[in-house]
Amino acid sequence: MSQNGSPAPGRRAAVIDGLRTPFVKAGTDFRDLSAVDLGALVVNELVARSRISPGEVDSVVFGQVIPSSTVTLIGREMVLRTQLPRNVQAHTVARACATSIQATSDAADQIQLGHSDCAVVGGAESLSDAPIFASRRLAQSLVELSRARSMGERLKLVSRLRPRDFAPVPPALKEPTTGLTMGESAEKMAQVNGIPRAAQDAFALQSHHRAAAAWEAGRFADEVMHVPVPPRFERVSARDNVVRKDTSVEALSQLRPVFDRRYGTITAGNSSPLTDGASALLVMSEEKARALGLTPLGYVRSYAYAALDPRDQLLQGPAYAAPVALDRARLTLADMDLVDMHEAFAAQVLSNLKAFASKAFAEKELGRAQPMGEIDPEKLNVNGGSIAIGHPFAATGGRMILQTLRELGRRQRQYALLTVCAAGALGAAMVLERE
């Protein structure tokens, strides 16, 4: 690093290209694929499309939030199951919904340090293939059974089991500290910040309409690969299948609250859905990109992670991380040409927007005299977000970086801010630049 915090000349991390699978509702087109399958598909296709020799890649950083029961190191699998040479080192990252932001910032750091010149980063998630666990009693009995020496001992162990011990235990999207699900936590935020149902539905509607318009205008065509659908491979998944062009205020307003059925405001329509999908980016040092004659989509200018107490507002992390990332970029919110805020729930986005604009929040929570400011709605999530496009947890950050850099290019603009809220009350923010 130089004295002003900029990377050494030529060591800026350039995003050369990226790709994602369609994002599809869990249990639909990708129900027979695992996260590793989806990740390998996208990494292979990205490397092939980039036309660089696979031997140029020196590292892979890849993530998955809900672990597969049979794969412990998805990063390395992205090498072993693709055309990348087997001597490419790899590691796995996890930062809940900010996992592929983490993969990208890890690669950017390694590039700045001079430890890497060319990395493939990304994330994959299959909620269709979420591990189903055995109950603790069943698991313990099975271990003891394997050690039992006589038939009598075995029968004794089996006779201890009750029918309820055989019930499968699905993974919970619950915050361990509070016991609340993500949806219940978002419900709490809607109440604390006074976010009415109508505002949430209006935001969700906009997300769907913008994503549908982006598909229709062909803006996603070059960033989404086609995936033949197993087991028969007679169909191809070519588009996100959650986006609803025809949704309306009336349809959204009729949906029943899911997480607080009596008094709640959060519905299937104003939440991100459970989704399968993968994304990957090719990240290089500026120097190497130049040497290979490649024109980057843009660069990572800065990033920051932050956290608050999960018992407070679980999904408010962006409002804490963004000011730090902007300071590190030596820029302000007013300099941003685009802002992309991950949409876990409309209530979470609207709560964060309130905090961005609030002087009281800036003074009390951030110790700053001035708030970050209001985000121009015409610059925010201009091609839709996770509510409409879907949210395969570990793949979302990669999608956001790719989608935003390509949009900056179309608009011939310079700067963008990305934010992601994540489990554990974490927040991530990244500033991207084009030139």
Ligand SMILES: CC(C)(COP(=O)(O)OP(=O)(O)OC[C@H]1O[C@@H](n2cnc3c(N)ncnc32)[C@H](O)[C@@H]1OP(=O)(O)O)[C@@H](O)C(=O)NCCC(=O)NCCS
């Ligand atoms: C909210 C949630 C429980 C809904 O799951 P679900 O019930 O499977 O949702 P569905 O897609 O079946 O939608 C339920 C109904 O709403 C309707 N619906 C959903 N979105 C709609 C929209 N935009 N417009 C109109 N109708 C819509 C569906 O058509 C469906 O109607 P039907 O019952 O008549 O078929 C689930 O998506 C969830 O848990 N999301 C949160 C995920 C999470 O916690 N993420 C972490 C964020 S960090």
